[in-house]
Amino acid sequence: MVIIDGLYHQAPALRHKEIIAAMGRRVSVVGAGSIGALRAAELQPFGMVGVGAVFRSYWSGEIDGDDEVAVGQEPDGRQRALTWPLVNLRHVLRIAEREGLADLRTCAELLEALRAVYYPQRSMAAVLAVLRREGAAHVGEWLRQRRSGDPYFGDLKRLDALEAISAATSGTLPPAPGEVPAGVWDTAYHRRWVNEAAAEEVDGLTLGALDRLTYQQLFDPCFARRWAAWLDHRSNHPGVGSGMWLAERLECLVGAAGGAPPVWALFRPVVDLTDPQAVRVLLAGETAADRAAIARCADRNAEAARSRPGFRPEAVVDGAARGVLLRLWRVDSEGLDAEALSRGLGSGQHAVDALKKFFLGFLADAREARSMEVGDAR
Structure with missing residues (x-):
């Protein structure tokens, strides 16, 4: 089972007990990209496998907030992302630093300015406006041009998702780091949730x-x-x-x-x-x-x-x-x-x-x- 993304603002987020219950039944569970990466970092001691850069950042403690991967989506069911998550912006600014558009300190300051924008409002227009306000209009123009040539440019979550799916389908996943202790997931709370879904x-x-x-x-x-x-x-x-x-x-x-x-x-x-x-x-x-x-x-x-x-x-x-x-x-x-x-x-x-x-x-x-x-x- 590969977990990548999921709703969490307008609905209860994917529960840890659901994942632990699946692993308790000997299902291999992989997490990457978005909430999958977050859950993999949280549940690695129980045997969940994490893949990708976002997972590694959570696991190492470099990042720890839900808002790092949160995006606003289209309300019509297509679920297309309308805003930028911080992990993607962090990835873009690292590329900008490597390509000489800004130094490390400037990129860190730009990331903090972008972090201050509430995640459902962090649209492309908002990102460009913040970059202009912070004196980095040239970085915004570079980003706009790169996105016009490649609509997936800077989408680290997508890269991680593809990596996880490829590893799962090719049998090249790393081994599970642990195992769910017998019965740890079979609680009254879990049974109530199962009853709600039956x-x-x-x-x-x-x-x-x-x-x-x-x-x-x-x-x-x-x-x-x-x-x-x-x-x-x-x-x-x-x-x-x-x-x-x-x-x-x-x-x-x-x-x-x-x-x-x-x-x-x-x-x-x-x-x-x-x-x-x-x-x-x-x-x-x-x-x-x-x-x-x-x-x-x-x-x-x-x-x-x-x-x-x-x-x-x-x-x-x-x-x-x-x-x-x-x-x-x-x-x-x-x-x-x-x-x-x-x-x-x-x-x-x-x-x-x-x-x-x-x-x-x-x-x-x-x-x-x-x-x-x-x-x-x-």
Whole structure:
């Protein structure tokens, strides 16, 4: 796997745990050019291989900032760079120094002046303007001419990317510097991220596994029993060491302490939704109508975002979501936490937050059901 570039300003950057998880599964991961070079320098002790000048600069400590490789991109999906990253400007100024256009001290001063420009605004026009202001208009003219003859002139990130791809495809990569210790990547945080990404096509709908599970946790009146069954299975198949059925565990606790809390208060594992057994047990009560409702909720959220720019399900007022949940589960505020825990939702607030994704769709379905009831009565 060769990692070169990726979004990071308007979206979460490529996670270290994703890369470590891949390497933990014996995938060779190479980084170069941009965020690939940065991650390679950070994860070399775990076995990630770095290639190219940008990686070497990060690894040696010559550079250490994210802004060294950051660029602004076209917003239309083409992802063409609109601005200059510092690593490319540093490379250009070294060439200028070698060709006698400026001495080493002047190039260092020019680089600092260019660094002061915020990276999404460091366009070619801005670079030329800074060079003119600093008394180096001739360097700007030289750069403009070189770029007119070669649109890739000075693009160190591109050179490194090509080097990495060539090395990976020709089998000439340097050996991995280390190895991921067993299990270091398999954390609760990683499993939550995997659950967010897990999806499959069912009934012609592409649905996230986590959405399907959460819908059952919220809306299936029998889900507490299903969660207890899953905890029993999980308790006896812990993955490490010898398992013990929950009845045995509780018996031990009762013997030791004279009483035991409910199983859902004792055991709160993070479900692995890539595990077919987990999906089979936890979604045993799911129906085609449930899956259609999840899709309708997603459509309602998308429609709200179009009509009210900036809308997100998380913006639903806590009190409104909490009121729906209390009526749905037929509990009072004091019983909300216990009911949420019995369904594997962690806490009452976690359940309230989870409901917000389905809030608009649930209300729309409820209004439609009431209209049909009124129509039938007439």
